[in-house]
Amino acid sequence: MQQLADKLIQIIPHPGFIPDEYLYVGIQLAFALLVLMLFVAPFAGIVSWVERRIAARMMDRVGPNRVGPQGFLQWLADGIKSILKEDIVPTAADPILFRLGPYLVFVGMFIAFVVVPFSSKLVIADLNVGIFYLVAVTSLVTVGILMSGWGSNNKYSLLGGMRSAAQIVAYEIPAGLAILVIVFLSGSLSMQGIIAAQGAYPWQWFLFDNPFTLVTFFLLFIAALAEGNRAPFDMPEAESELISGYSTEYSGMRFVFFYFEEWANIYLIAAVSTTLFLGGWQIPPAVREWATAIHALLPDLLEFVTFFLKAAVLIFVVIWVRWTLPRVRVDQLMILCWKYLVPLGFACVLGTGLWMLLFPTGLPVVRYLLVGGAAVTFGYFFYRVWYQLKAARVEIHLNPFV
Amino acid sequence: MSELHTQEMLLNMGPQHPSTHGVIRFVVKTDGEVMSTAIPDVGYLHRSIEKIAEKATYHGFMPWTDRVDYLAAMNCNYTYALAVEKLSGIETSRRAEYLRVISMELNRIISHLLAVGALGMDVGAYTPFIHGLREREKVNDLIEELCGQRLTYNYARVGGVIYDMPSGWAEKVLAFLDQFAPMVDEFNRLLTDNKILKNRLGGIGVISKEDAIAYNLVGPNLRGSGLKWDLRKDLPYSVYPEFEFDVPVGTGEAGTLGDCFDRYMVRIREMGESVKILRQCFEKIPSEGEPQVKVPKKIRPPAGEIYVRTESTRGDLGCYLVSDGGDKPYRLKFRAGSFNAMSIVEKVSRGMMVADLIAFIASLDIVAPEIDR
Numbered sequence: 152m153q154q155l156a157d158k159l160i161q162i163i164p165h166p167g168f169i170p171d172e173y174l175y176v177g178i179q180l181a182f183a184l185l186v187l188m189l190f191v192a193p194f195a196g197i198v199s200w201v202e203r204r205i206a207a208r209m210m211d212r213v214g215p216n217r218v219g220p221q222g223f224l225q226w227l228a229d230g231i232k233s234i235l236k237e238d239i240v241p242t243a244a245d246p247i248l249f250r251l252g253p254y255l256v257f258v259g260m261f262i263a264f265v266v267v268p269f270s271s272k273l274v275i276a277d278l279n280v281g282i283f284y285l286v287a288v289t290s291l292v293t294v295g296i297l298m299s300g301w302g303s304n305n306k307y308s309l310l311g312g313m314r315s316a317a318q319i320v321a322y323e324i325p326a327g328l329a330i331l332v333i334v335f336l337s338g339s340l341s342m343q344g345i346i347a348a349q350g351a352y353p354w355q356w357f358l359f360d361n362p363f364t365l366v367t368f369f370l371l372f373i374a375a376l377a378e379g380n381r382a383p384f385d386m387p388e389a390e391s392e393l394i395s396g397y398s399t400e401y402s403g404m405r406f407v408f409f410y411f412e413e414w415a416n417i418y419l420i421a422a423v424s425t426t427l428f429l430g431g432w433q434i435p436p437a438v439r440e441w442a443t444a445i446h447a448l449l450p451d452l453l454e455f456v457t458f459f460l461k462a463a464v465l466i467f468v469v470i471w472v473r474w475t476l477p478r479v480r481v482d483q484l485m486i487l488c489w490k491y492l493v494p495l496g497f498a499c500v501l502g503t504g505l506w507m508l509l510f511p512t513g514l515p516v517v518r519y520l521l522v523g524g525a526a527v528t529f530g531y532f533f534y535r536v537w538y539q540l541k542a543a544r545v546e547i548h549l550n551p552f553v
Numbered sequence: 554m555s556e557l558h559t560q561e562m563l564l565n566m567g568p569q570h571p572s573t574h575g576v577i578r579f580v581v582k583t584d585g586e587v588m589s590t591a592i593p594d595v596g597y598l599h600r601s602i603e604k605i606a607e608k609a610t611y612h613g614f615m616p617w618t619d620r621v622d623y624l625a626a627m628n629c630n631y632t633y634a635l636a637v638e639k640l641s642g643i644e645t646s647r648r649a650e651y652l653r654v655i656s657m658e659l660n661r662i663i664s665h666l667l668a669v670g671a672l673g674m675d676v677g678a679y680t681p682f683i684h685g686l687r688e689r690e691k692v693n694d695l696i697e698e699l700c701g702q703r704l705t706y707n708y709a710r711v712g713g714v715i716y717d718m719p720s721g722w723a724e725k726v727l728a729f730l731d732q733f734a735p736m737v738d739e740f741n742r743l744l745t746d747n748k749i750l751k752n753r754l755g756g757i758g759v760i761s762k763e764d765a766i767a768y769n770l771v772g773p774n775l776r777g778s779g780l781k782w783d784l785r786k787d788l789p790y791s792v793y794p795e796f797e798f799d800v801p802v803g804t805g806e807a808g809t810l811g812d813c814f815d816r817y818m819v820r821i822r823e824m825g826e827s828v829k830i831l832r833q834c835f836e837k838i839p840s841e842g843e844p845q846v847k848v849p850k851k852i853r854p855p856a857g858e859i860y861v862r863t864e865s866t867r868g869d870l871g872c873y874l875v876s877d878g879g880d881k882p883y884r885l886k887f888r889a890g891s892f893n894a895m896s897i898v899e900k901v902s903r904g905m906m907v908a909d910l911i912a913f914i915a916s917l918d919i920v921a922p923e924i925d926r
Contacts, residue, residue, distance in 0.1 A: 206679075206680075209680050210679070210680050210683035210684065211683065211684065211687050212683060306562055306564050307564070310585070310586065310907070313585070314586075382677060383677065383749055385677070389677065389908065390571055391571055391572040391674065391675045391676070391677060391911055392572070392907055392908045392911050393907075394570060394571060474679065474680050475678070475680060475743070476677075476678060476747065476749055477673060477676040477677045477678035477744070477747060477749045477750045477753060478676060478677025478678075478749075478753075478908075479749055479752070479753070480752075480753060480906060480908045480909065481586055481906065481908060482586075482906065483749075483752055483753075539739075539742075
């Protein structure tokens with residue numbers, strides 16, 4: 152980002168009396184706005200469409216397919232509809248908390264994007280405490296949800312808000328432990344630093360560094376799902392038990408804010424997992440040389456695409472899990488966290504520490520074995536999916552005009 | 554310093570609550586997530602169907618029977634028709650009885666599909682519900698071909714059934730059965746074998762055999778508690794004795810005997826048994842016989858009373874019919890299982906969690922119009 156800003160300052164004509172620091176800040180802010188307005192916000196909208204289409208395909212439904220090609224503009228139509236809707240604040244609700252809740256949720260999620268490294272240069276601010284910052288600011292979401300739940304003056308909302316607080320506080324511990332493992336390995340809290348410590352090929356990723364990191368990946372993924380209130384841990388807005396919990400009383404755009412947060416959150420879950428375990432934006436050096444020869448900006452683009460694709464795969468997994476699994480009960484959720492994930496997290500931290508002590512340069516054999524094992528597992532998995540799809544393809548007799 | 558104390562919270566679950574399918578209301582007292590009681594409050598859907606019967610002729614009341622239990626209209630049709638036939642001494646043809654059994658067993662399959670699908674939805678799995686509805690649509694197509702309706706089926710008549718089955722219909726049903734049997738397996742892979750579902754349902758809402766009898770539970774809810782009691786076997790009616798099928802009972806495979814999972818599993822297995830019965834029906838159905846025997850335009854049964862019971866999809870469906878010799882019923886009373894299923898909620902729900910109550914209600918498969926007609 153700094154190099155980019157340096158270049159821009161040289162290019163942009165500006166009067167001499169403005170100090171360069173101000174310009175840096177200006178460029179930084181402009182870029183942050185650009186990322187939020189042109190990438191995150193539309194992306195969250197598009198994820199809503201993607202989710203509905205994938206869910207529909209899983210359920211043998213059609214899903215939105217009228218507005219735009221294949222219903223692609225449905226999210227825009229829904230957004231416009233929500234803005235036009237009446238903004239209702241229930242009479243008995245706490246007006247300040249009720250109004251403030253969605254904004255906190257929104258802000259808590261979106262300022263986390265400040266440290267998401269979309270490529271080696273495309274990052275709003277590469278903080279040296281990046282991952283720590285991310286964990287800290289996403290906690291604002293809990294405050295927002297709790298505020299909305301309490302402020303709604305609705306018993307279901309209150310239960311939803313309380314569940315959310317309990318859940319997010321609990322799951323921050325396994326998530327923190329999982330992040331600690333990566334901090335051990337990379338020796339850095341900066342998101343770019345963590346990616347730089349990995350390589351482009353799977354056996355250079357932290358995911359396959361040692362058996363403990365493989366476990367840690369799943370640990371982090373589960374904890375992130377729970378922190379993001381995604382199924383099967385969508386306890387705060389369990390629609391069949393709590394009638395959407397904390398968002399019951401919200402209408403129109405305020406309601407959309409919560410879902411906006413959720414969809415942006417899916418990307419955040421995917422992006423963090425990609426950064427920590429899947430090598431982030433790393434592209435092979437040979438490809439980088441080839442791309443640089445063609446155009447100076449092409450490597451950046453390739454990096455962005457790599458990061459995006461890795462995140463997209465994880466986004467699909469998040470959506471897929473949501474539309475497959477039943478919801479766990481609130482006590483089962485806590486049992487899973489405190490009895491299984493937290494001890495497992497400590498085991499992973501200790502294990503990785505021990506591993507680093509015994510094999511300071513890593514064990515290439517183990518890495519290759521892990522990559523091979525994962526490849527075989529994936530191969531078998533896709534074979535099973537293909538087999539099931541074939542077996543399930545029966546002729547459906549659906550004629551409404553018999 | 555005063556001691557910390559908790560305050561009980563009064564929650565109204567329903568009638569608008571998404572998991573109180575239909576209009577059911579529970580007054581729930583909770584201390585946070587744990588409930589102290591859930592008291593059912595019935596009477597939201599009362600439509601005086603039984604009173605209407607006193608104003609309608611015996612034939613004319615037939616379409617009202619669909620509304621008693623809109624998910625098992627065929628069974629309700631049949632139960633009423635059976636009561637009128639028994640009271641007035643009308644004999645139907647064997648072919649008509651076969652057609653009635655075919656229609657009722659198809660109805661049982663789709664009712665159970667909705668029950669298990671909705672249970673999945675209530676514990677948070679939306680996809681299996683839609684898969685259940687998809688299969689249900691196929692049967693709805695078949696039933697529409699048979700009798701013309703897609704929800705409040707109206708097929709049985711006093712003295713038989715209204716139409717014979719259309720030509721080629723039997724093949725279509727058999728083709729459906731061929732693809733439906735593997736679909737149940739797929740449904741099981743998707744939902745039943747899921748660890749989360751087993752943990753959500755196992756050991757929850759346990760109804761002991763004694764309680765089930767004491768509270769007069771019927772159908773899958775009773776069988777889920779381990780009691781092998783099925784009117785099709787134990788008090789046979791129609792042509793059911795001619796078929797071979799099993800009566801699935803709860804086995805306590807996910808925890809305790811009589812928990813939500815047992816009731817769920819009974820329904821899953823009953824769908825398989827219905828497929829067996831249907832296959833035998835199409836093998837054995839006599840080729841001749843009127844779909845409906847000649848019955849007078851105005852039935853006037855001799856003065857007297859009758860009580861018939863059939864095994865509907867939600868269990869023992871009773872019809873008590875009193876005649877004073879006129880052309881309208883003097884008194885009609887349906888006895889349905891959902892009301893009793895509601896009554897046990899208060900006892901079982903003590904100390905449950907809110908999320909468990911949803912699963913428990915769903916596992917009882919309550920249909921609101923059946924609670925209060």
